[in-house]
Amino acid sequence: MGQIQSIEELVSLLLRRRWLIILITLTGLLAAVVFAKSRPNIFETAAVIQIEGAEVAEPTAQAAQPDGGGAAQILQTIEQRLTTRDALTAMIERHNLFADQPAMAKDDKLFALRTAVTFQAVDSAGGQGFGQARSISAIIISVRYGDPQTAAAVANDFAQGILDQSAAGQRDRADKNVAFFKEEEARIYAQIATLESEVAAYKNAHADAMPTLSDARRDEIVSLSDDLRQATQDLVGLQGEQKAIVQKQLQRETDKRRLDEIATQTNVLNAQIASINARKADVETALAATPEVERVLAGYDRQLQQLQDQYNNVTQRMAEAETTQRLAMRQQSERFTLLDRALSPEYPIGGGKKKIAIAGTMASLLGAIALAFVLDLIKPVVRTAAQMQRQLDLEPVVCIPEIRAPKGRLGRAALRLIDDPKRPIFGLPRFAVLAVASMLALILMAAIP
Structure with missing residues (x-):
């Protein structure tokens, strides 16, 4: 560590370079505050959708699963549909998103919107048994955006999309199941009739x-x-x-x-x-x-x-599918309901700007200390008897301390102004400059939300 071999020498270094350290720290603080203030506010809101079990037990195989057992797969399908390129483009056009950034590319807008929306599934309190599908009880749609009203509108739009697609998807699946089993019934019946005709002809031929x-x-x-x-x-x-x-x-x-x-x-x-x-x-x-x-x-x-x-x-299976179809038409099967609409948040999500300002201040302080240490290494000076004995292996006989001119009474000297028109700021007492700088730093820190 060069000249710094003890705590006393480190304290001495900090005291000698205190004004450099204070200046760099205040400069870094101001820069961090300006940077934090220049960052846009981000508001976050969420809509909650509850998954309700079927009012009438479905006779199909899916009914054997616990409540919400098939909702996880439905949610995954709906999320993939809502986050497609066409769906996100329609969402941007509906809510006029990123209107304040006309130079932003379309792909960047889609990526920003896709990352701003989060679909979170809340597991059911009953847990998940071995070999069973994941059981969820609610869905949380979170949206982060610079405008609180737009964030709430986008979250509610996604929630309504989930509700619409879940209801339409259940009816569509029920209709497709009924149509499929009817086709299968007709196909198998035709095969049975054909085979029975072959059997009758064979029996007649070999009576x-x-x-x-x-x-x-x-x-x-x-x-x-x-x-x-x-x-x-x-x-x-x-x-x-x-x-x-x-x-x-x-x-x-x-x-x-x-x-x-x-x-x-x-x-x-x-x-x-x-x-x-x-x-x-x-x-x-x-x-x-x-x-x-x-x-x-x-x-x-x-x-x-x-x-x-x-x-x-x-x-x-066709009879079961017809029952499921009727339940879906009456909305008596497993369904999604909007439990809590997204509201406009009053405050941006906290801690971001203050953390940046504090981190910038700490980085400036550490950088100032490092710079002071480097300057001391560049120009080493033997300042104490311990350093002389360590560097030269000579034990000093007499140590003459630094002698400064008397400043008179402390109060008058501290409050006395130095009339130097060329140096209007440095002519002030040092503690006054430090107090004003510290006050400005505190005001800036308090101004950050």
Whole structure:
């Protein structure tokens, strides 16, 4: 630290450079006050919107959430819509914002307005459960602007925009839900009708191989086998009798008539056997195709069951959507209400200008002290016995103090004016100059709101 090695030396430095420190500090104070006074006043106001629960419980899935559970998402959507470029431009034109700054660019105006508006959500007292959506109970719209009436008007305009969009958004969502579920109901019903037509056509095309007729077909095969066996036995008997008659050496007239009867019966039995074999083959073919038909019909049944489940679900959801639509039209669902309108603030937001003035004064004081220290370093002088012993390693024998000329009585010397026309201010007593400067500083500090 150069010559400053103790508290006494630091105090000595401050006393030696007191007028420089006071001058720089007062200059910095004046500059800080002027700068603080040149800054425009900023007024802040807020409008409060309360989120009220539904008067009638909605049957939809959203109703399972606590009050305000869906409001967080609605608020986020509305905030994004209200802060779009077109919405902010319309807001600026409606309230003639930044009219005192004609040279300000449009993008700068949009950025200034976007940063001046704050949407704050107040969480519900019930808290947020695990896996549940955020629950909010109120919304605070804060606006900062240089004019108090304009700040209140802009805050109320944003609040009214939230109210309008929330009500319109609920009705619009309810209408879209009803329209969507009606379209889904018609689409699924058409798919069910088409699939039922395909099932009917397939059943008609494979009527003999229906799984419900498989037992009857098996019984029929057994019956046909018995008939075929009996016909075959009868045919063998007739053939044996015919052979015996033919082997006779002498055939009578009755034998000839019997041969004719046997021939006729044989033809009939052959025809019956052929018919039985054909029917049996058809039944066996149909019975063999039954598993495939059963598999296809099971696939149709699964598709029909799925479509039926979808149809039932859509029908239920459509009924719920219609109920929600009626609640939205009557404004009996979850809704936003204006709890507190924004009022014109009487005073600007506090502390800004005074903080600037105080900070400028402190910075000036610290800068003045630093300058005094630098000046002392630039021109080092041995002033005390301790400095001499520290710098030169010599212990002084005698220390002669600074001798000043007597000033007479303190009161008269302090009040006596020095007649120096070239130095009108510095000719005054020093304490008077310091008192006037301190008084001006206090007046300026008190004038800052």
